[in-house]
Amino acid sequence: MSAIVSVEDLVVxxxxxxxxxxxxxxxxxxxxxTLLGPSGCGKTTTLRAVAGLERPHDGRIVIxxxxxxxxxAGINIAPEKRGLSMVFQSYAxxxxxxxxxxxAFPLRVRGVPRKLARTAVERALALVxxxxxxxxxxxxxxxxxxxxxxxxxxxxxxTKVVLLDEPLSNLDAQLRLQMRGELADLRRRIGFTxxxxxxxxxxxxxxxxxxxxxxxxxxxxQGTPAEIHAAPRTRFIAAFLGVRNIFAADIAGxxxxxxxxARLADGTVLRARDPWGDGRGGHAAxxxxxxxxxxxAVAASGRAGNIGTVxxxxxxxxxxxxxxxxxxxxxxxxxxxxxxxxxxxSVAWRVDPDDCLVLRE
Amino acid sequence: MVTQQTRPSFLPAAxxxxxxxxxxxLAVLVIAPMLAVAFGAIADGxxxxxxxxxxxxxxxxxxxxxxxxxxxxxxxxxxxxxxLALVLVRIDTPGRAALEQFVILPLYVTxxxxxxxxxxxxxxxxxxxxLFGREVLGIADPLVNLHSAGGVIFVSALAYxxxxxxxxxxxxxxMDPSLEDSARIxxxxxxxxxxxxxxxxxxxxALGSAMLVFVxxxxxxxxxxxxxxxxxxxxxxxEIYRLINNYPQRAGQAAAWGLLLLAVTAVFVALQxxxxxxxxxxxxxxxxFRPRRIAVGPVRHFLAGLxxxxxxxxxxxxxxxxxxxxxxxxxxxxxxxMAFDLxxxxxxxxxxxxxxxxxxxxxxxxxxxxxxxxxxGLAAGWVIVRTRGRMRGFLDQVSMMPLALPPIVLALGLLxxxxxxxLVPIYGTIFILLxxxxxxxxxxxxxxxxGALRQLHPELEDAxxxxxxxxxxxxxxxxxxxxxxxxxxxxxxxxILAMQEVSASILxxxxxxxxxxxxVFDLWEAGNVNALAALSVMQLVVTFVxLALVLRTRxxxxxx
Numbered sequence: 064m065s066a067i068v069s070v071e072d073l074v075v076x077x078x079x080x081x082x083x084x085x086x087x088x089x090x091x092x093x094x095x096x097t098l099l100g101p102s103g104c105g106k107t108t109t110l111r112a113v114a115g116l117e118r119p120h121d122g123r124i125v126i127x128x129x130x131x132x133x134x135x136a137g138i139n140i141a142p143e144k145r146g147l148s149m150v151f152q153s154y155a156x157x158x159x160x161x162x163x164x165x166x167a168f169p170l171r172v173r174g175v176p177r178k179l180a181r182t183a184v185e186r187a188l189a190l191v192x193x194x195x196x197x198x199x200x201x202x203x204x205x206x207x208x209x210x211x212x213x214x215x216x217x218x219x220x221x222t223k224v225v226l227l228d229e230p231l232s233n234l235d236a237q238l239r240l241q242m243r244g245e246l247a248d249l250r251r252r253i254g255f256t257x258x259x260x261x262x263x264x265x266x267x268x269x270x271x272x273x274x275x276x277x278x279x280x281x282x283x284x285q286g287t288p289a290e291i292h293a294a295p296r297t298r299f300i301a302a303f304l305g306v307r308n309i310f311a312a313d314i315a316g317x318x319x320x321x322x323x324x325a326r327l328a329d330g331t332v333l334r335a336r337d338p339w340g341d342g343r344g345g346h347a348a349x350x351x352x353x354x355x356x357x358x359x360a361v362a363a364s365g366r367a368g369n370i371g372t373v374x375x376x377x378x379x380x381x382x383x384x385x386x387x388x389x390x391x392x393x394x395x396x397x398x399x400x401x402x403x404x405x406x407x408x409s410v411a412w413r414v415d416p417d418d419c420l421v422l423r424e
Numbered sequence: 425m426v427t428q429q430t431r432p433s434f435l436p437a438a439x440x441x442x443x444x445x446x447x448x449x450l451a452v453l454v455i456a457p458m459l460a461v462a463f464g465a466i467a468d469g470x471x472x473x474x475x476x477x478x479x480x481x482x483x484x485x486x487x488x489x490x491x492x493x494x495x496x497x498x499x500x501x502x503x504x505x506x507x508l509a510l511v512l513v514r515i516d517t518p519g520r521a522a523l524e525q526f527v528i529l530p531l532y533v534t535x536x537x538x539x540x541x542x543x544x545x546x547x548x549x550x551x552x553x554x555l556f557g558r559e560v561l562g563i564a565d566p567l568v569n570l571h572s573a574g575g576v577i578f579v580s581a582l583a584y585x586x587x588x589x590x591x592x593x594x595x596x597x598x599m600d601p602s603l604e605d606s607a608r609i610x611x612x613x614x615x616x617x618x619x620x621x622x623x624x625x626x627x628x629x630a631l632g633s634a635m636l637v638f639v640x641x642x643x644x645x646x647x648x649x650x651x652x653x654x655x656x657x658x659x660x661x662x663e664i665y666r667l668i669n670n671y672p673q674r675a676g677q678a679a680a681w682g683l684l685l686l687a688v689t690a691v692f693v694a695l696q697x698x699x700x701x702x703x704x705x706x707x708x709x710x711x712x713f714r715p716r717r718i719a720v721g722p723v724r725h726f727l728a729g730l731x732x733x734x735x736x737x738x739x740x741x742x743x744x745x746x747x748x749x750x751x752x753x754x755x756x757x758x759x760x761x762m763a764f765d766l767x768x769x770x771x772x773x774x775x776x777x778x779x780x781x782x783x784x785x786x787x788x789x790x791x792x793x794x795x796x797x798x799x800x801g802l803a804a805g806w807v808i809v810r811t812r813g814r815m816r817g818f819l820d821q822v823s824m825m826p827l828a829l830p831p832i833v834l835a836l837g838l839l840x841x842x843x844x845x846x847l848v849p850i851y852g853t854i855f856i857l858l859x860x861x862x863x864x865x866x867x868x869x870x871x872x873x874x875g876a877l878r879q880l881h882p883e884l885e886d887a888x889x890x891x892x893x894x895x896x897x898x899x900x901x902x903x904x905x906x907x908x909x910x911x912x913x914x915x916x917x918x919x920i921l922a923m924q925e926v927s928a929s930i931l932x933x934x935x936x937x938x939x940x941x942x943x944v945f946d947l948w949e950a951g952n953v954n955a956l957a958a959l960s961v962m963q964l965v966v967t968f969v970x971l972a973l974v975l976r977t978r979x980x981x982x983x984x
Binding site for chain 1: 436437438812881883884886887888889890891892893894895897901902905906
């Protein structure tokens with residue numbers, strides 16, 4: 064019952080295309096939930112539908128116990144009546160107002176008396192370290208400062224829920240890292256509920272309590288950052304998270320087995336973990352990270368490993384990415400550079416069953 | 425928060441209400457007069473008949489004259505305006521910055537005043553040029569005769585050439601110079617590049633401006649009334665005026681003429697759309713390019729001379745003639761007889777009874793028109809730029825329709841709509857003129873506002889909405905302040921244009937709702953040329969002061 068936002072069977076479309084296809088999720092009070100996915104996956108549209116800035120075709124959205132959109136009941140509450148705050152990708156700082164006027168806007172239009180509003184604005188600006196900038200015209204700010212004004216504006220009225228639409232994507236890499244830290248810090252101090260949209264997995268993993276990975280208008284997987292990192296459910300998510308080795312495989316064993324045997328296209332049989340416990344369907348794949356691949360020179364390998372030939376070796380910092388050719392497959396491994404892993408050498412490779420994950424399509 | 429009631433349409437209520445009321449308003453403003461003209465043309469007693477249409481179609485002389493003026497004016501104006509655009513935008517013409525400002529001035533001098541001034545200069549017997557030829561040069565035959573079909577086309581083209589100049593010039597500026605570069609690199613000579621790349625890319629703008637000029641020229645009243653009627657040269661515009669203003673009024677016959685004009689302009693618009701559809705290409709990317717100027721060597725001085733010649737003929741000469749006629753005691757070319765004083769100004773200001781009323785009405789109408797058009801333009805522009813759906817499409821289409829509606833036809837439509845409509849008793853008041861002006865200038869306001877809105881990141885409004893501001897507050901606190909520079913410039917230009925409108929006013933005014941342009945025309949018909957000149961000069965002074973203000977505020981914007 065602690066869900067402060069709940070979205071049920073949300074459908075949003077533009078013309079003939081459907082941007083969001085039956086998306087459902089709930090956000091608990093104080094939780095930071097991230098919608099993660101590549102551009103065009105429907106994450107921003109979902110967020111904007113929660114804000115009331117997009118008109119859904121179907122579904123139901125409840126914020127703090129109040130249905131704000133319900134197709135069945137014919138409810139569609141205007142964005143200004145939903146009691147939300149939002150940080151936009153473009154910051155949307157009004158150029159004709161000062162910094163303080165920008166931050167005061169949500170308070171003023173909601174009828175907060177001038178005196179109270181001033182205190183709230185000062186507090187919000189202090190929280191984002193902009194106390195000295197209150198009277199500055201909003202146009203005379205750097206990108207990072209504009210970002211902070213947008214944040215201050217979003218927290219000034221102390222709404223329960225703050226929506227954040229790719230708030231850091233317009234910043235350069237260094238500033239983005241810094242703002243990420245400040246954002247986490249700010250939320251720890253004030254404790255608002257955040258729904259956060261990003262395509263940057265690092266941002267998602269470092270800020271979120273829970274991540275929902277979206278693809279083509281649907282939520283493909285949700286879980287804590289640790290859960291998703293440890294077990295991406297589908298080939299799409301594994302690839303999106305940058306898992307290098309993803310191979311189609313024939314799986315032997317009952318669907319309830321948690322450890323199964325997977326036969327790859329080159330005939331290699333790997334023991335793999337299947338945590339899902341549901342039907343595997345016709346197509347399956349296995350995934351493992353380069354760091355999970357153990358390499359040994361063939362001569363040294365006492366036990367039987369899978370044998371392949373090194374095709375190239377790229378130095379990445381003090382490790383090397385070693386690409387091994389085995390039949391039609393190219394396996395990427397991460398190892399300390401060694402002379403017996405040079406191009407052309409035969410190597411034995413293996414992956415622990417715990418590190419080799421069975422994927423759903 | 426829970427008190428929000430259900431909305432079956434699922435459009436947020438405020439947006440829905442605004443879009444719906446705009447659709448209704450535009451239907452009343454734009455579509456009702458067109459339907460009324462069609463109805464007036466075929467209504468006959470209690471029934472319907474094509475009798476009046478047949479009469480109209482049998483008047484082949486007037487139809488031929490009108491088409492001659494329409495096509496001739498369009499061709500000449502597009503040629504002159506297009507050439508001006510090329511010379512001032514794409515060639516390193518000396519003094520082009522100043523010239524660009526000067527060549528649009530004919531829009532503000534107005535066709536009526538240009539025609540009157542040229543009538544004094546070029547009438548076959550009393551024209552100053554011909555008097556000068558006879559008395560100074562000793563040539564008995566008139567040098568020029570502007571009281572003719574050629575005179576009507578010449579003066580109309582001079583007055584309307586700024587429209588093609590603005591549109592073609594805009595297209596040339598928005599053209600990516602790399603399109604021409606790549607033609608050159610792939611082996612085309614400069615001339616071939618011009619013919620095969622530049623001209624075709626400027627074609628949509630040229631055709632668009634041709635459409636605008638054609639619609640104006642087909643329904644033209646002022647120039648043919650001044651230059652054509654004395655020579656027995658009648659067009660549809662003057663014919664409609666005659667049918668409405670002579671007793672007994674024959675409004676049905678006039679409506680038949682109006683319907684014919686509507687049909688012709690509709691065909692022309694459809695043709696233009698067909699040509700543009702077949703070759704649709706995006707040259708206007710919204711990106712501003714620095715147009716590459718072609719260095720033409722010493723020829724550039726000659727080209728600058730030609731542009732100055734246009735400015736002299738279309739602006740300087742008419743304005744100087746008016747000023748001279750306002751100050752001289754009576755029109756003569758004999759220097760010994762010329763005496764100058766302010767008696768005509770005194771007469772117009774203190775004796776002529778209509779001046780005060782007309783000036784007050786014109787100022788009121790100018791301000792009211794500009795305000796209404798900017799307000800409707802901003803609201804309609806917002807729906808067009810920011811929403812999707814059927815109402816958006818309707819507003820987008822209908823708000824541009826007045827461009828294809830000659831003002832004299834619009835006025836006819838309003839007569840047929842509001843005469844006898846006691847429910848809305850605006851006939852005979854300045855409100856019917858306001859309705860006419862607002863409708864006529866609506867496309868201008870919608871274009872200006874939607875252009876400004878497109879420059880505005882939509883998230884600026886989204887942010888205001890989520891922060892708790894409703895649609896009205898968002899428009900007032902965010903959209904209006906951010907579009908204010910554009911709207912202020914549009915307001916001033918609309919104020920000037922509305923103060924000068926003739927073609928619609930001439931059918932709609934009554935003695936109590938007369939306006940300055942009508943007063944000028946009255947004085948012309950009465951032959952009181954000096955008073956006319958004095959009144960015109962005062963009107964021009966107000967116009968140019970207002971224009972100078974627009975230019976200054978615009979320059980401040982650029983500087984800020």
